[in-house]
Amino acid sequence: MQSSFQVGDNAVHPAHGLGEVTGIERREIAGATKAFYVVKILETGMRVMVPTQTSDSVGLRGVMSEVDADAVMDVFKTADKAVGAGPWNRRQRAYNEMIKSGSPQEVAKVLRDLYRIKFRSEKDLSYGERRLMDQARGLLFKELAMARRITEAQIEKEIEAIFAVAS
Secondary structure (H helix, E strand, O other), rough: OOEEEOOOOOOOOOEEEEEEEEEEEEEEOOEEEEEEEEEEEEOOOEEEEEEEEHHHHHHHOOOOOHHHHHHHHHOOOOOOOOOOOHHHHHHHHHHHHEEEEEEEEHHHHHHHHHHHHHHHHOOOOOOOHHHHHHHHHHHHHHHHHHHHHHHHHHOOOHHHHHHHHHH
């Protein structure tokens, strides 16, 4: 199924997060004219061009529904652990793959594991863990807030409350 976006639509890029389709441009590449969605990423202001023909395989998708957002929030309430114990570099690779998947549930699992470390451990998160957490938050919070029609600050409070109670 080919996703179709119009100028003004919100779209989620798997690597960059929530954005707005600001245009549809035609460019000539290797002698063929191709159409591209121009997506302005809300978090960074970056402009990303995604070929309209391959937008699905790239992972460009619409904003999750409120029901999907509730299911993502439920991920934070589970006692599961996405990545087992082991050396940090192995866990980091696994977390990076989960983030790259573009799946909000997978990104939420990364965030859940890192929040658990942050709230249940006596030590601070390492630089790598903080960087991953920031990346996961950037990809997830804006979309969750939009889907649930609340602010990012409210999303963050709700998630932190889950872990403050659980610890």
